[in-house]
Amino acid sequence: MNNINENIPDQITPQILKYADRCINNSCIDESLYNLYDVKRGLRDKNGKGVLTGLTEIGDVHSYDMIDGKAVPCEGKLFYRGIDIEDIVKGFLDENRFGFEEVTYLLLFGELPTAKRLENFTNLLSEYRTLPPSFVRDIIMKAPSRDMMNMLARSVLTLYSYDDNPDDTSIPNVLRQSLSLIARVPLISVYGYHAHNHYHHGQSLHINTPDPNMSTAENILRLLRPDGSFTPLEAKILDLALVLHAEHGGGNNSTFTTHVVSSSGTDTYSAIAASLGSLKGPRHGGANIKVKQMFDHMKETVSNWNDDEEISNYLHAILDKRIFDKSGLIYGIGHAVYSISDPRAKILEGFAKKLAQEKGLMDEYQLYNNVARLAPEVIASCKPMQKNVSANVDFYSGFIYSSLGLPDGLFTPMFASARISGWCAHRIEEIINAGKIIRPAYMNVAKKTKYVALNDRHTTIV
Incomplete structure (x- = not known):
């Protein structure tokens, strides 16, 4: 078996190709063994139903009804903290206001905010919507990445160094870190794009500052466009996209990553960076x-x-x-x-x-x-x-x-700017209900063999 791409980059030398062939040939597992041992590949059974690995109260995805003991597909439903997403969307649209901040509050705290609490929470996010001094110059603009998701993950990890108490996993401290990241990730995403566009494509460099009186969606458009202008419909639709991407249950790949990494006891920045790595994949957020x-x-x-x-x-x-x-x-x-x-x-x-x-x-x-x-x-x-x-x-x-004029490279960072609300809610839930470190089983199916002394080995790798 050989699945090496036919278009070989210059960095892949003939020697690496030989090693890669050996790696592929010695890493292929007989497909029939997965059925023999009833392996739930992708943590899903043969019918596509996910294996139950945990409990959550944050998001719920409903796609079938149980009728006479059988799963019957139905119109899909999505619930945030038990509330139908369609009702949430109708609620804030009917009142002609933005919804992402309200949804973030709901996901984090498990209840809908009153008008006063929503105002206070929105103001708090605005206070966090800033980056450490010289962060844009020293971190984002230096060695800008060709991939916005890699830049975003690197920047999140770097924020660890600017935190005076980065490893404290108490809920108050994790909540502080979460609010900071929810506010900052959209900024880092857009600033990272401008830096990439300037250094790799020779475009003018535009760095606008956030407006504390604007919503998350409005600020994204303000920061993205040189003149900072946008229409009400543009802001409303971007806000809606953020709301719909904010959460999707505990089993999606990036949120499950949040649970897995958080269960190890690591810091918030490492957990979110891992989730960003998951979301980048073309089978997920990409x-x-x-x-x-x-x-x-x-x-x-x-x-x-x-x-x-x-x-x-x-x-x-x-x-x-x-x-x-x-x-x-x-x-x-x-x-x-x-x-x-x-x-x-x-x-x-x-x-x-x-x-x-x-x-x-x-x-x-x-x-x-x-x-x-x-x-x-x-x-x-x-x-x-x-x-x-x-x-x-x-x-x-x-x-x-x-x-909306968003470049391709910002599509997945926009997804991340929304889903980070769900990730942070799930991280807090994992810490509060801390059980064992998540460690599923893998069965080893390799044949046992004897160690052979170096001079007695008859195959070589050139």
Whole structure:
């Protein structure tokens, strides 16, 4: 077996290639053994249901009903602290206000704030929405990373050095650190992008300061744009995206990472940096970038964006691994838990249309809708045994971020700027209910063999 990329970078020498071949050949486990020992790969059973590894009161993902002892797929539901996300969104939109700060309060403290408590909490986040002196110059602008998520993780780890009490895992101290990171991660993300754009692409360097009277979403747009301007609809939709990305239960990869790393007793900065590393992956938070890139390729390849047959042929070619990144994946379609619908995608879809109307992007919006309608049919025709699939949150969030003028490199950091609220809530929950360090079992299936003296070995690595 050899899965080494055919396009070999210059840094990969022939000697490394030989070592890599040996590594691959000696690391492949017989696929049948996973079935033999009933291994729950991905901590999910054969039906896709997650293995129960913990308890939480923070987020709940509901995708099926138990009827006569059988799991029957249903319309997806998402709950924050027991409250339907659709009701939360309707609540703050009906009152024409921003929701991310309210949702952050709810996730951290387990209850909806009163008007006065929400005001005080919002003011507290504004006070934390600043970076240590010279942090932008000394940390963000020096050796800017080509990847915004790596820059973000590095910056979070560096904040440890600016904390006078970084290793204290008492709840008051962890809460202080959490509020600081929730306020700072959006700043670091946008500043990191500007530094990258300046040093790697020769663009002008713009560093705006946050406005203490603005919401998280408003400040992100203010910091991102040279003139600091944005429309009310733009801020409202970005705020909505932050709300919908803030939490998704304890089992998603990055939040589970938060639990695992926190269970070791490590500091808050290390735990959040680990979660950022998880979120970066294209199977997790990096998926919205792949959606946008897939549609960029589709727009160049498909001549008629309203021709169902031409779109379906393109989607079949993707599944056949003949075009785009040849992964065989239609990005933004399907989810590990949801089948009939992702409630976050349903909410975003309507607002994506409003944004498309404001930006003059209705043709592109219609292409997204056509793919959302046709992709499940195409997948079902190619993989009849696969569960029902539908558009997920990444499908429309990529379109929204792009329409807002966010560069591709900021898509996943925006996800992180929202999900950090959930991560911090789960970290606090893990510490409060501290049990054992999380350590699942791995069965060793290697054959036992004897040690051979160096002069008696007959195979060599050149």
